Amino acid sequence: MLKVTALQKIYNGGASAVEAVRDLTFELAEGELVCLVGPSGCGKTTLLKCIAGLMPPTSGTVELAGDSVTAPPPDMAVVFQEYGRSLFAWMSVRANVELPLKEKKLPKERRRELVAQSLEAVGLTAFADSYPWQLSGGMQQRVAIARAVAYEPKVLLMDEPFAAVDAQTRADLEDLIRNIWQRLGVTVLFVTHDIDEAVYLGERVLVLSSSPTVVQDDITVDLPAERDQLTTRQDERFTELRARVYAQIQQAKNSAAPAAAH
Amino acid sequence: MTKTDTTDAGPPPGAPAPRGRTRSGLGRALLGAAGIAAFLTLWEAVPRLGLVSDRYLPPATEVLGVLAQRATTPGFWAAVGDTLHGWALGLAIAFAAAVVLGFTLGALPRVRAFTTSTVDFLRPIPSVALIPLAVLLYGTDIRSTLLLVVYACFWLIYIQVLYGVADVDPVAEQTARSYGLGRLARIRYVVWPTTLPYLMTGLRLAAAVALILSITAQLIIGTPGIGQEIAIAQSSNAVAYVYALIVATGILGVLINMGVRVLERRVLRWHTSVRGEATA
Numbered sequence: 001m002l003k004v005t006a007l008q009k010i011y012n013g014g015a016s017a018v019e020a021v022r023d024l025t026f027e028l029a030e031g032e033l034v035c036l037v038g039p040s041g042c043g044k045t046t047l048l049k050c051i052a053g054l055m056p057p058t059s060g061t062v063e064l065a066g067d068s069v070t071a072p073p074p075d076m077a078v079v080f081q082e083y084g085r086s087l088f089a090w091m092s093v094r095a096n097v098e099l100p101l102k103e104k105k106l107p108k109e110r111r112r113e114l115v116a117q118s119l120e121a122v123g124l125t126a127f128a129d130s131y132p133w134q135l136s137g138g139m140q141q142r143v144a145i146a147r148a149v150a151y152e153p154k155v156l157l158m159d160e161p162f163a164a165v166d167a168q169t170r171a172d173l174e175d176l177i178r179n180i181w182q183r184l185g186v187t188v189l190f191v192t193h194d195i196d197e198a199v200y201l202g203e204r205v206l207v208l209s210s211s212p213t214v215v216q217d218d219i220t221v222d223l224p225a226e227r228d229q230l231t232t233r234q235d236e237r238f239t240e241l242r243a244r245v246y247a248q249i250q251q252a253k254n255s256a257a258p259a260a261a262h
Numbered sequence: 263m264t265k266t267d268t269t270d271a272g273p274p275p276g277a278p279a280p281r282g283r284t285r286s287g288l289g290r291a292l293l294g295a296a297g298i299a300a301f302l303t304l305w306e307a308v309p310r311l312g313l314v315s316d317r318y319l320p321p322a323t324e325v326l327g328v329l330a331q332r333a334t335t336p337g338f339w340a341a342v343g344d345t346l347h348g349w350a351l352g353l354a355i356a357f358a359a360a361v362v363l364g365f366t367l368g369a370l371p372r373v374r375a376f377t378t379s380t381v382d383f384l385r386p387i388p389s390v391a392l393i394p395l396a397v398l399l400y401g402t403d404i405r406s407t408l409l410l411v412v413y414a415c416f417w418l419i420y421i422q423v424l425y426g427v428a429d430v431d432p433v434a435e436q437t438a439r440s441y442g443l444g445r446l447a448r449i450r451y452v453v454w455p456t457t458l459p460y461l462m463t464g465l466r467l468a469a470a471v472a473l474i475l476s477i478t479a480q481l482i483i484g485t486p487g488i489g490q491e492i493a494i495a496q497s498s499n500a501v502a503y504v505y506a507l508i509v510a511t512g513i514l515g516v517l518i519n520m521g522v523r524v525l526e527r528r529v530l531r532w533h534t535s536v537r538g539e540a541t542a
Contacts, residue, residue, distance in 0.1 A: 049436075052440050054440060072440045072441075077441070085434055089455075090458075103441065131532055131537075133532070
């Protein structure tokens with residue numbers, strides 16, 4: 001479904017070129033939920049922008065369902081970390097969710113239906129006429145998720161979406177994402193710096209190295225499909241996987257120096 | 263989970279605004295009224311006590327009396343109408359031109375850089391320096407007023423629009439692009455709302471300046487309006503009427519400012535500067 005091949009991104013800041021991403025190759029099968037973790041500053045956001053078609057890579061390709069991505073593709077939705085800036089303060093919750101559908105030229109009836117369904121899916125039906133800034137942070141991020149869901153994407157990209165919400169809200173939102181993913185069968189690429197979150201959410205975890213970034217490890221999460229904040233996190237297997245990802249990230253950090261000198 | 267945690271909400275959509283604001287608002291209005299009363303009393307007292315000759319400063323009651331009496335004559339209202347006409351038309355032209363040019367150049371950074379030095383040169387030129395030119399071109403026609411008003415207001419709004427266009431949040435911009443919003447849609451749904459607070463500031467400043475220049479043009483060039491009336495009253499030594507007209511322009515200025523503020527509150531009800539306590 002989503003195929004990233006030999007992706008490289010070099011930022012040309014005049015004399016000093018920075019190689020943010022060196023050589024990334026991975027693939028997401030249709031309907032997969034994959035988490036991408038890596039040490040901070042490893043180019044996760046750069047990678048996501050390249051995949052989303054918001055930024056051209058220096059070399060390498062991104063393919064969505066066989067088509068090369070050069071501009072934001074119509075089958076992809078992005079949920080950003082900064083919900084407060086990603087939602088439009090001048091529009092009601094309903095208008096925020098509906099705007100991309102208008103641009104898709106969907107008929108009014110269909111738009112109304114999709115907005116109602118997606119707001120219900122995130123539990124915000126009662127707040128359709130509120131403005132985003134009247135809601136709590138967690139609710140705002142749910143509006144952003146509803147907007148992505150209503151867009152009916154084949155691939156959902158999430159860029160550290162829960163980094164700015166409190167721990168309890170975060171647990172709720174994690175379950176919401178699992179729930180939406182299972183019901184809609186959408187392919188999800190979830191970027192995070194939180195190891196627990198990556199293991200809890202993902203069917204697979206890709207561990208990135210330090211910048212210049214390559215895929216360091218690809219771990220299949222063989223936990224049961226039905227996950228629960230209490231039992232899953234106490235599961236022995238969860239702890240093992242968590243330890244493995246943690247060890248990989250430590251290794252990525254420590255190997256940063258020789259890799260950079262290379 | 264969906265049902266239960268909707269209760270962690272902030273205020274529900276139609277929640278009443280906190281009371282404190284209306285009460286202190288009332289207190290402030292009372293203080294304001296008391297201030298005006300004190301000012302009028304002082305104005306009444308100074309000429310009556312002989313501190314200033316009432317040939318130069320007639321007492322407040324006399325001036326307000328003349329104003330009330332003139333306000334029943336059609337000539338007075340024609341002058342007010344002419345002034346407002348020049349004000350509104352000039353402001354509208356400046357607004358439209360500044361918005362169109364500001365958005366165009368805001369989207370073309372190279373052209374903008376190319377014009378910046380010229381703009382910085384033209385902007386500080388006081389509009390009144392154009393009076394001889396206006397007279398030469400249009401005489402005492404309303405177009406003379408418009409030239410001065412448009413020139414001064416255009417820069418005020420134009421600069422604000424440029425700031426606003428440059429202030430678009432990159433995350434909002436990326437969101438719009440990732441959801442397939444084209445260039446025009448992004449201008450309409452992202453750039454325009456981002457620019458609105460700046461635009462309203464420019465409009466508020468320009469609305470006041472437009473009135474000043476409208477009166478100036480009438481006073482000095484003699485285009486029709488309150489300014490021209492003041493010049494005529496002065497030359498016929500009707501001192502109380504001169505003051506009455508000055509008071510009238512003051513009232514006009516206050517009304518215009520109030521109008522723009524109401525507009526600002528309506529248009530920017532979503533903006534941090536207006537939504538204020540409602541979200542706290």
